[in-house]
Each structure stands twice: as structure tokens, then as C-alpha cells.
Amino acid sequence: MSTIDIVVNPRGKPIRRLPKEVTLPATAPVSDLYKTVAQKSGQSVHRLRITKGSDGSLLSNGSETVHDSGLRAQSVVYVKDLGPQLGWRFVYVIEYLGPLVIPPIFLYLLRPYLYFNFEQIPEPSELQQIVCAALFVHFLKREFETIFIHRFSLATMPARNIFKNCGHYWALAGVNIAYWVFRPDSPTATDSLHPVLYYGGLALFVFGELANLNAHLILRSLRRPGTTERGIPKGFGFGLVTCPNYMFEIIAWIGIYFLTGLSWSVFLFLVVGTLQMWAWAKKKERRYRQEFGDKYKRKRFTVLPPLL
Known part of the structure; x- marks a missing residue:
């Protein structure tokens, strides 16, 4: 041989x-x-x-x-x-750039032009500014993780995918959310949001973001630089679902949903994103079972018990 x-x-x-x-x-x-x-x-x-x-x-x-x-x-x-291929890291940086900058641009720079049909355009409410800050922090964290934390099993992806990915994030998470949430007649235009939605939303957002970051750090530790090999993930959330990083991502967005007074635009992005992460997580569960066999503890739920 x-x-x-x-x-x-x-x-x-x-x-x-x-x-x-x-x-x-x-x-x-x-x-x-x-x-x-x-x-x-x-x-x-x-x-x-x-x-x-x-x-x-x-x-x-x-x-x-x-x-x-x-x-x-x-x-x-x-x-x-x-x-033609593009690096995964480059694609992620570009797709998150849209929803990172669109909310503050809509809220502060384009506000008079976007809502010109209103007789009076009040200054952004404190709640709208908090929501804008939450969106900015979320996608800034995404950019940080992309550049400094994530290790990719594949180096590149088809270049054409950047248009699909950017369309999803720039349109659905950027323009769609920013336009409707920052309108002068939006539920966020007042500072008298129900305390349960306000404080509950803040708590869910902060918890989801920190727990999601922790999950990404655990996943990073499983793969040595420059390799595609990985170990069985263990740690906070990994005993409950296949992809706790997705679960905590959903929790953070539920927090934003509460903060916006149950905005339909945030709910739309939340539903679409949850279904996509569920599809990815099911594939990862199958891959873990094939790769690790009996060493891997099978999960009944992949992203969000007791539903998904």
C-alpha cells in the first residue's frame, strides 16, 4: 500500500x-x-x-x-x-455592518426625511434610544466575535451568498426594525412602557447576550487554530440543547421584542431567525451523533425547549 x-x-x-x-x-x-x-x-x-x-x-x-x-x-x-469564494469572516463582517449602523442613522440622521408625513416629529424618546443602543450593542458584539472569537470549519463560502445574507440582515434586521420602531407613533415613542416589558426585556437582553458570548467562547475552545477538528461541547446550556448559543440569541431578541412594546417588525425577524437557527441546529445534532456516537449525549431539543 x-x-x-x-x-x-x-x-x-x-x-x-x-x-x-x-x-x-x-x-x-x-x-x-x-x-x-x-x-x-x-x-x-x-x-x-x-x-x-x-x-x-x-x-x-x-x-x-x-x-x-x-x-x-x-x-x-x-x-x-x-x-468565486469569499472568506466567511469577511462575509459576516459585511452582513452585520448593515444592522449595526442603520438604526442610529435612521434614528438620528434620517429621522426628518423618513417621517416627513408627520405634522410634528418629536425628538427620539429615551426608550427609542435604549432600543437603538441595544441593537447597536448586539451587532457590535457580533462583529467582535466574528473577528476575534469564531473559528470556522470552512474558510470560504460562495461569493453570491453575500447578497442573500446581507439582504436578510440589512433589510429585515436593519431597515425593517429601525423604520417601524423609531416612528413617532411607535409604542417606543413614549417612555411609559409597561414595567414588565421594560425591565423584563432589559433582563432578558443582558442575560441572553452574556450567555451567548460564553457559549461562543466554549465553542472556540473546542477547535484548535487552523484545524477543523472539534470536541464535544460541554458547559452552561450545552446539557440542555444542541446549540445554546442559538437559544441565548433567541432569548436576547425576545428581550428586544419586549423593549419595543411587542413590535411586529422585531417579531418577524425573531421568527425568521429562530426557524433558520432551528434548521442549522438540527443538522448540527445529526452531525454530532454521527461524529461522536455514544460519547455524545443526544439532545431532544436543539434550540428552544420545549418547542424546538
């Missing part, structure tokens, strides 16, 4: 200079297959997805050996060009 010849075919559109065959040591990591194909075809390794011809399963660009991945002499692999 010294070296093996692997047959390489394109999947989808042709890839210029794609080699028809690659020879590798059987003990080489699969990452060497990616690097060799990328080098010979002149493509970035991040643009390539390689699957096995035998069953169509993905060959992970990691440390598993070529032999252990199931490849043998004359095994066929298919290479797909994923198109």
Missing part, C-alpha cells in the same frame, strides 16, 4: 487543466488530494468540492488518509468548481 492512482472527472461545468489522474501515497491526508488537484488545475483549493464516484459522498478536506477515506487504486472522484 504505497501509492494509488485516482481517476479525476469534472462534475458540472468543465474545469480547465483539470488532471485526469492523480497519484498519491495511500497514507497521505485527503487534504493533499485537494492541494494537488488545485495546483494542477490552477484553481483555489477553496473553490473545489471533491466527491467519491462510488457513492457520491463528500471527501472532507482534512487529515483523514486517502486509504481510510475508502479510495483505492483507480477509484473515481468528481471535482466541482464552486465558483
